Amino acid sequence: MNAQTTEKKQLAILGSTGSIGTQALDVVRAHRDRFDIYALTANNQVDLLIRQAIEFQPDSVIIANKQHYQKLKEALASYPIKVYAGSDAISQIVQSEPIDIVLAAMVGYHGLRPTIQAIKAGKTIALANKETMVVAGEIINALAMQYRVPILPVDSEHSAVFQCLEIHNPIEKIFLTASGGPFRQFSVEQLERVTKEQALKHPNWNMGAKVTIDSASMMNKGFEVIEAKWLFNLKAEQVEVLVHPQSIIHSMVQFRDGAIKAQLGLPDMKLPIQYAFTYPERLETTFPRLDFSKVASLTFEKPDLTRFPNLSLAYRAMEQGGTMPCTLNAANEVVVEAFLQDKIGFMKMPEVIGKTMEKATFRLNPTYEDYVETDSESREIARSFLPN
Amino acid sequence: MNAQTTEKKQLAILGSTGSIGTQALDVVRAHRDRFDIYALTANNQVDLLIRQAIEFQPDSVIIANKQHYQKLKEALASYPIKVYAGSDAISQIVQSEPIDIVLAAMVGYHGLRPTIQAIKAGKTIALANKETMVVAGEIINALAMQYRVPILPVDSEHSAVFQCLEIHNPIEKIFLTASGGPFRQFSVEQLERVTKEQALKHPNWNMGAKVTIDSASMMNKGFEVIEAKWLFNLKAEQVEVLVHPQSIIHSMVQFRDGAIKAQLGLPDMKLPIQYAFTYPERLETTFPRLDFSKVASLTFEKPDLTRFPNLSLAYRAMEQGGTMPCTLNAANEVVVEAFLQDKIGFMKMPEVIGKTMEKATFRLNPTYEDYVETDSESREIARSFLPN
Numbered sequence: 001m002n003a004q005t006t007e008k009k010q011l012a013i014l015g016s017t018g019s020i021g022t023q024a025l026d027v028v029r030a031h032r033d034r035f036d037i038y039a040l041t042a043n044n045q046v047d048l049l050i051r052q053a054i055e056f057q058p059d060s061v062i063i064a065n066k067q068h069y070q071k072l073k074e075a076l077a078s079y080p081i082k083v084y085a086g087s088d089a090i091s092q093i094v095q096s097e098p099i100d101i102v103l104a105a106m107v108g109y110h111g112l113r114p115t116i117q118a119i120k121a122g123k124t125i126a127l128a129n130k131e132t133m134v135v136a137g138e139i140i141n142a143l144a145m146q147y148r149v150p151i152l153p154v155d156s157e158h159s160a161v162f163q164c165l166e167i168h169n170p171i172e173k174i175f176l177t178a179s180g181g182p183f184r185q186f187s188v189e190q191l192e193r194v195t196k197e198q199a200l201k202h203p204n205w206n207m208g209a210k211v212t213i214d215s216a217s218m219m220n221k222g223f224e225v226i227e228a229k230w231l232f233n234l235k236a237e238q239v240e241v242l243v244h245p246q247s248i249i250h251s252m253v254q255f256r257d258g259a260i261k262a263q264l265g266l267p268d269m270k271l272p273i274q275y276a277f278t279y280p281e282r283l284e285t286t287f288p289r290l291d292f293s294k295v296a297s298l299t300f301e302k303p304d305l306t307r308f309p310n311l312s313l314a315y316r317a318m319e320q321g322g323t324m325p326c327t328l329n330a331a332n333e334v335v336v337e338a339f340l341q342d343k344i345g346f347m348k349m350p351e352v353i354g355k356t357m358e359k360a361t362f363r364l365n366p367t368y369e370d371y372v373e374t375d376s377e378s379r380e381i382a383r384s385f386l387p388n
Numbered sequence: 389m390n391a392q393t394t395e396k397k398q399l400a401i402l403g404s405t406g407s408i409g410t411q412a413l414d415v416v417r418a419h420r421d422r423f424d425i426y427a428l429t430a431n432n433q434v435d436l437l438i439r440q441a442i443e444f445q446p447d448s449v450i451i452a453n454k455q456h457y458q459k460l461k462e463a464l465a466s467y468p469i470k471v472y473a474g475s476d477a478i479s480q481i482v483q484s485e486p487i488d489i490v491l492a493a494m495v496g497y498h499g500l501r502p503t504i505q506a507i508k509a510g511k512t513i514a515l516a517n518k519e520t521m522v523v524a525g526e527i528i529n530a531l532a533m534q535y536r537v538p539i540l541p542v543d544s545e546h547s548a549v550f551q552c553l554e555i556h557n558p559i560e561k562i563f564l565t566a567s568g569g570p571f572r573q574f575s576v577e578q579l580e581r582v583t584k585e586q587a588l589k590h591p592n593w594n595m596g597a598k599v600t601i602d603s604a605s606m607m608n609k610g611f612e613v614i615e616a617k618w619l620f621n622l623k624a625e626q627v628e629v630l631v632h633p634q635s636i637i638h639s640m641v642q643f644r645d646g647a648i649k650a651q652l653g654l655p656d657m658k659l660p661i662q663y664a665f666t667y668p669e670r671l672e673t674t675f676p677r678l679d680f681s682k683v684a685s686l687t688f689e690k691p692d693l694t695r696f697p698n699l700s701l702a703y704r705a706m707e708q709g710g711t712m713p714c715t716l717n718a719a720n721e722v723v724v725e726a727f728l729q730d731k732i733g734f735m736k737m738p739e740v741i742g743k744t745m746e747k748a749t750f751r752l753n754p755t756y757e758d759y760v761e762t763d764s765e766s767r768e769i770a771r772s773f774l775p776n
Contacts, residue, residue, distance in 0.1 A: 163647060169670045175680065242680050252652075257670040258677055259551060259659055262650045264640075271647055282557045282645040289646055292563065292630050297685040 009277065010038040010098045012123075014090060014114055015105035016052055017045035019208045020128045020154065020269060024103055025052060027274045031283055039093045043106070044068065050075040057081065059096070062089045064110075090114045095121035101277060103154070104129040107210050108333055109375055112136055116368070119143045119151075126276035128154035130220075130227045135326045136371050137230030152276040153231055157224050159272030160250035160263035161232060171232060175252040175260075176224055177244040178303065181216040183346075184245060188307055194346040196339065213336045217349055218303065222314025226325050229318055236319050241311060243301040248290065265290050309350040313357065322364040323374040324357060330378035331356035338386050356382045397665065398426040398486045400511075402478060402502055403493035404440055405433035407596045408516045408542065408657060412491055413440060415662045419671055427481045431494070432456065438463040445469065447484070450477045452498075478502045483509035489665060491542070492517040495598050496721055497763055500524055504756070507531045507539075514664035516542035518608075518615045523714040524759050525618030540664040541619055545612050547660030548638035548651035549620060559620060563640040563648075564612055565632040566691065569604040571734075572633060576695055582734040584727065601724045605737055606691065610702025614713050617706055624707050629699060631689040636678065653678050697738040701745065710752040711762040712745060718766035719744035726774050740773040 011028065015021045021042075028035045037056040042049040046068035053061045053076055060082040063072050069085035076083055084093065091114045094102050102118040103126040104111050111129030116136075118125060120143065127133065133140060144151050153159050157176050165171070182201055183191055199216040200209060207215065214220035225239045242252075250272075252262040265271065268287055275282065305312045310332075317328040335349040344352070360378045363370050399416065403409045409430075416423045425444040430437040434456035441449045441464055448470040451460050457473035464471055472481065479502045482490050490506040491514040492499050499517030504524075506513060508531065515521065521528060532539050541547050545564050553559070570589055571579055587604040588597060595603065602608035613627050630640075638660075640650040653659065656675055663670065693700045698720075705716040723737040732740070748766045751758050 163649065166668070166670075168668045249650075254677065255670045256672045257659060257662060258653055258656075258673050258675040259663070259670065260652045260678060261551065262637075262652060264648045264650060265646055268646075271645055274645060275647070280554070280556045282554075282643045282647065284644045285646050287646040289642065290648060292688040293690050295688055297687045299685045300680040300683055302681050 008034060008036045009100045010036050011277070012039040012041075012094055012096075012099045012102045012118075013037065013105065014041045014094070014103060014111070015043070015107065015129075016040040017042040017048040018105055018107060019211070020103070020105035020273065022048075023269050024105065024273050024277075025056065027270050027277060028056070030285070031274075034283065035277065038096065038099050041090050041093070041106075046072050053081055054079065059098070060084060060093050062086075062093055064090060087113070091117040094118035094123060099123055101126055103273070103276075104132060105154070107131075107208060109135060109329060112371070115140065116143060119147050119149045122147055122149060125149060125151045126154050126273070127151050128273075130155060130223045131329050133227040133230045134223045134329050135375070136366075136368070137226065137325070138321075138366070139368060139371070141230055151231065152279055153227075154269075154272050154276050155224060155227065156267070156269060156272050157251040158228060158231055159275055161228065161253055163263045163275065164251075164253040164261035165232075166255070169255050171234065171238065172254045172256045172258075173238045173240060174228060174232065174234065174254070175240050175242045176221065176228060177242050177247070177249050177251050178218065178221045179215070179247045180243040180245050180301070180303070181218065183216055183307075184243065186307070188347065191307060192345055192347045196342060199339070199346065209340060210333075210336055213339060214332070217310050217336075217346065218308040219310040219314065219332050219336075219349075219353075221303070222311050222317075223329070225311075225314055226318045236315055241303050243303050244298065245301075246295070246298055248295060248298055310353065313350060313353055317357065320362070322362055323360075323366045323370055324362060326366070326371050326374045327357050327360040327362075327378040328353060330375045331382040334379050334382035334386070343386060352382055352385045355385055396422060396424045397488045398424050399665070400427040400429075400482055400484075400487045400490045400506075401425065401493065402429045402482070402491060402499070403431070403495065403517070404428040405430040405436040406493055406495060407599070408491070408493035408661065410436075411657050412493065412661050412665075413444065415658050415665065416444070418673070419662075422671065423665065426484065426487050429478050429481070429494075431498075434460050441469055442467065447486070448472060448481050450474075450481055452478060475501070479505040482506035482511060487511055489514055491661070491664075492520060493542070495519075495596060497523060497717060500759070503528070504531060507535050507537045510535055510537060513537060513539045514542050514661070515539050516661075518543060518611045519717050521615040521618045522611045522717050523763070524754075524756070525614065525713070526709075526754070527756060527759070529618055539619065540667055541615075542657075542660050542664050543612060543615065544655070544657060544660050545639040546616060546619055547663055549616065549641055551651045551663065552639075552641040552649035553620075554643070557643050559622065559626065560642045560644045560646075561626045561628060562616060562620065562622065562642070563628050563630045564609065564616060565630050565635070565637050565639050566606065566609045567603070567635045568631040568633050568689070568691075569606065571604055571695075572631065574695070576735065579695060580733055580735045584730060587727070587734065597728060598721075598724055601727060602720070605698050605724075605734065606696040607698040607702065607720050607724075607737075607741075609691070610699050610705075611717070613699075613702055614706045624703055629691050631691050632686065633689075634683070634686055636683060636686055698741065701738060701741055705745065708750070710750055711748075711754045711758055712750060714754070714759050714762045715745050715748040715750075715766040716741060718763045719748075719770040722767050722770035722774070731774060740770055743773055744770045
């Protein structure tokens with residue numbers, strides 16, 4: 001394929017003001033000849049959204065929080081950009097005919113509905129919102145199959161696995177690497193006293209607050225295990241989490257002959273984002289290259305499930321299936337918010353999630369409505385375990 | 389593809405009694421439903437060749453050293469196996485119509501002629517004899533192109549690179565990993581006193597004597613650099629040697645977006661041998677799997693060209709091209725033999741090779757005849773630098 005004559009891909013960036021969204025726009029900025037922005041959506045950060053809209057001149061911008069609508073509308077009044085507000089508008093815009101790829105980069109459960117709508121409209125999904133797969137992987141997979149839509153992972157771990165796949169050869173198992181987060185070597189006692197400020201400092205990756213806390217508690221890795229199950233059609237025993245503090249090996253695939261393939265490099269989310277946008281092609285980049293003479297050593301440890309019980313909870317939810325991962329996610333969203341508001345301690349989070357999983361109504365073969373109900377019931381149960 | 393209905397591949401194993409050859413037969417033994425042995429050839433080890441012939445019942449066996457012909461003939465008299473002797477017979481047998489794949493696993497320059505004949509007969513080449521590419525990569529590549537013959541690497545490093553390739557994406561660079569051999573941390577003074585017995589003990593790989601010495605002197609890695617150039621169409625600056633003492637990462641490919649892919653696992657030559665036989669498919673194996681909890685750490689160093697001048701000599705030969713790599717190889721075969729006969733010390737080897745490269749007649753765009761002439765002239769020159 002000749003880059004000069006390739007038609008530009010039209011992108012919708014859902015969550016454009018977040019960590020993934022802004023890095024996606026960095027990718028687009030570096031390859032204007034390959035991509036056009038059709039739509040940008042954000043939750044609350046209206047000022048940044050305005051700047052992005054002026055720079056990228058999309059067809060449409062949407063602010064989920066309607067309180068910011070007026071400000072957005074006025075700021076873009078002199079541009080030929082359509083302005084909308086509210087989450088319904090997001091679910092509608094993704095269906096627009098010119099869009100080729102929808103980057104689902106919102107945080108949490110809210111990514112689910114627009115992703116479903118985008119799949120139904122036949123859009124290629126670049127999936128950064130792992131909660132979508134955690135909550136509703138069964139439905140997402142069925143829809144992707146029905147509408148013949150590729151779901152391309154953006155998470156660095158899943159992108160690494162995806163980059164290592166071979167058409168002819170099934171996966172024997174995958175190794176999802178985990179940095180272990182800032183508290184890798186903390187004792188349970190130390191973990192109980194962890195502050196929000198400590199938890200928000202991740203050693204290797206620069207991410208949003210929710211993902212950073214999930215990363216410190218290893219719930220993020222638990223979600224990734226479930227996401228991997230659905231993305232690559234794996235059983236629980238085919239997914240092994242490997243603590244690899246240097247975050248150089250982004251994940252690995254073992255094939256049935258015993259060969260292992262890994263994707264590695266400096267931690268930089270722009271690479272998996274770009275790969276999802278250009279797959280199967282890779283575009284030239286000026287990203288810094290890994291210098292192996294500066295890599296002191298690469299190490300691996302088994303994760304400690306006593307200190308990081310979220311990982312066990314995630315495996316349990318995955319093995320039970322049905323609505324259990326949805327409950328896991330809902331309870332986690334509640335406890336992370338409570339932790340960020342200094343309402344509960346760090347080790348209280350897995351405790352509340354575990355209790356919620358025991359109490360919530362369990363449904364096998366859930367419909368979309370079941371997920372909605374489970375999500376709201378589970379949040380209520382989780383909240384009931386929090387201090388007032 | 390269904391294994392039950394797949395036609396068996398007919399193999400010719402050149403060098404069946406060597407390290408690669410015997411491991412190739414292990415692979416065949418584990419997958420009798422997939423492979424038949426059409427021909428086995430050996431240089432001198434007639435007893436082992438007889439046992440292999442009786443076990444695998446090939447159409448033909450050939451012993452290169454004619455002194456052993458009578459013994460071989462008599463031992464197999466009661467079997468329907470054709471028996472030949474001499475190197476001409478090897479170059480003829482590879483052209484037999486039923487053969488699908490020729491495994492070129494002889495040691496040294498002698499691998500060249502039968503490999504050329506096999507290519508001209510349209511056989512897929514599983515290439516373990518790296519000297520073939522070192523000496524005559526230019527001709528081998530041209531022939532492979534002309535006869536539309538795939539050349540599948542069997543060296544663990546080149547197989548690793550091959551396993552990481554992507555159809556859509558050019559290679560930016562490759563990292564050929566090197567264990568560093570048994571003398572990785574020796575000083576020049578220590579290296580000068582190295583004995584044959586020390587050099588024959590490789591820390592990670594179990595190989596034949598010639599390859600083990602080449603490995604200790606890093607000439608093996610130099611050859612692999614040149615082999616990689618021809619196999620993957622690379623420039624000198626696209627091939628970086630990385631000392632990686634644990635031999636877990638077998639080699640890596642960096643693409644133009646900066647992503648690096650590696651193939652890793654326990655050091656076991658059966659895996660790359662089998663992969664060459666079954667490519668693009670991977671067969672299930674019972675090879676032990678890598679247990680990352682037992683991998684203490686993976687480390688990387690730049691090679692030391694002062695202590696291991698062979699690597700510089702190889703890069704220089706590659707950059708000069710023409711007959712220079714052929715001279716490099718010829719001189720190396722002479723000095724390794726002399727070292728194994730206790731005629732010269734370890735550090736004398738690179739010295740003689742360097743002097744031979746300065747003195748040998750240099751030809752650009754060589755023909756096969758030029759290689760034959762260069763090889764014999766270079767051996768003579770190298771011998772002139774040896775003590776009587």
